[in-house]
Amino acid sequence: MENRSIPLETERDIAVARNEVRNIASQLGFRIIDQTRLTTVASELARNIVKYAGRGRLITQSASSATGKRGLRLIFEDEGPGIADVDLAMRDGYSTGGGLGKGLPGSKRMVDEFKIESIAGQGTRVTVVRWIH
Amino acid sequence: MNGHGRIPILKVGRVLVVPIQVDMDDQTVLLLQERILTELERTGARGVLIDISLLEMVDSFIGRMLSDIAAMARIMDARTVVVGMQPAVAITLVELGLELNGVDTVLNVDEGIKLLRDEFGIGAEEAFDGGLNFVGEQINPS
Ligand SMILES: Nc1ncnc2c1ncn2[C@@H]1O[C@H](COP(=O)(O)OP(=O)(O)OP(=O)(O)O)[C@@H](O)[C@H]1O
Ligand SMILES: [Mg+2]
Numbered sequence: 001m002e003n004r005s006i007p008l009e010t011e012r013d014i015a016v017a018r019n020e021v022r023n024i025a026s027q028l029g030f031r032i033i034d035q036t037r038l039t040t041v042a043s044e045l046a047r048n049i050v051k052y053a054g055r056g057r058l059i060t061q062s063a064s065s066a067t068g069k070r071g072l073r074l075i076f077e078d079e080g081p082g083i084a085d086v087d088l089a090m091r092d093g094y095s096t097g098g099g100l101g102k103g104l105p106g107s108k109r110m111v112d113e114f115k116i117e118s119i120a121g122q123g124t125r126v127t128v129v130r131w132i133h
Numbered sequence: 134m135n136g137h138g139r140i141p142i143l144k145v146g147r148v149l150v151v152p153i154q155v156d157m158d159d160q161t162v163l164l165l166q167e168r169i170l171t172e173l174e175r176t177g178a179r180g181v182l183i184d185i186s187l188l189e190m191v192d193s194f195i196g197r198m199l200s201d202i203a204a205m206a207r208i209m210d211a212r213t214v215v216v217g218m219q220p221a222v223a224i225t226l227v228e229l230g231l232e233l234n235g236v237d238t239v240l241n242v243d244e245g246i247k248l249l250r251d252e253f254g255i256g257a258e259e260a261f262d263g264g265l266n267f268v269g270e271q272i273n274p275s
Contacts, residue, residue: 036221106229
């Protein structure tokens, strides 16, 4: 599968991103439950970008591990305001936007690998991987 | 999906039935919430039955809409039942950590009707033809 970059700028793009992710996950052979997890993660993290950074992008890549597992890597990146305290943002219930504060911690629970990098004033990148089990 | 407000709201007895058939963008979700509340007020319905059996994903945004509808409907003396949640959706809701506060969930429309009738005394089945066919008036079909 080729890498793809999906722009995230409007609310409509959130729906586009999750449709793309579901299609790719289904093509790669993920079972329904994992397709649903990946789609939900895409919806949460894409919405964070549109809501807090204004714009950014989702990059999708097929992944393979040293032990031969195959999977899907999703990279959500933006050049928005960044997150001052990442540990705090990862806590269940923490929200600066009147949300439920479930997007980041909930996404982490739905994937096998989760990495968040953020620099205040420069932007945020969240990278997740789910392996085909 | 394109176009807003394409989701029909049907009135069946004293129940509003909302069959969600598409992946909704955020605007559509907010609009639907508004329309349900408007129709509750206009019709004096006492129950809201939201069929999500075709929804392939419920994220925090949609989850919150469902809780908000239930909370507002409650203020208007109506009960909300969500029917047909796919197993994969139920699992991701738990993993996300979403509790659908104030929302009763059941497996199918028949059970939803039964719950509204038995628990809350809100009748809808007299308007049903064979259980699953909606024959109520369709409101706001736009
Ligand atoms: N891409 C981002 N850029 C800047 N800040 C972000 C970004 N993503 C998340 N945040 C910050 O992290 C907080 C927690 O995000 P999270 O998605 O967990 O919750 P939320 O978006 O506030 O609510 P929910 O997702 O439950 O509706 C946000 O309130 C926001 O302050
Ligand atoms: Mg969020």
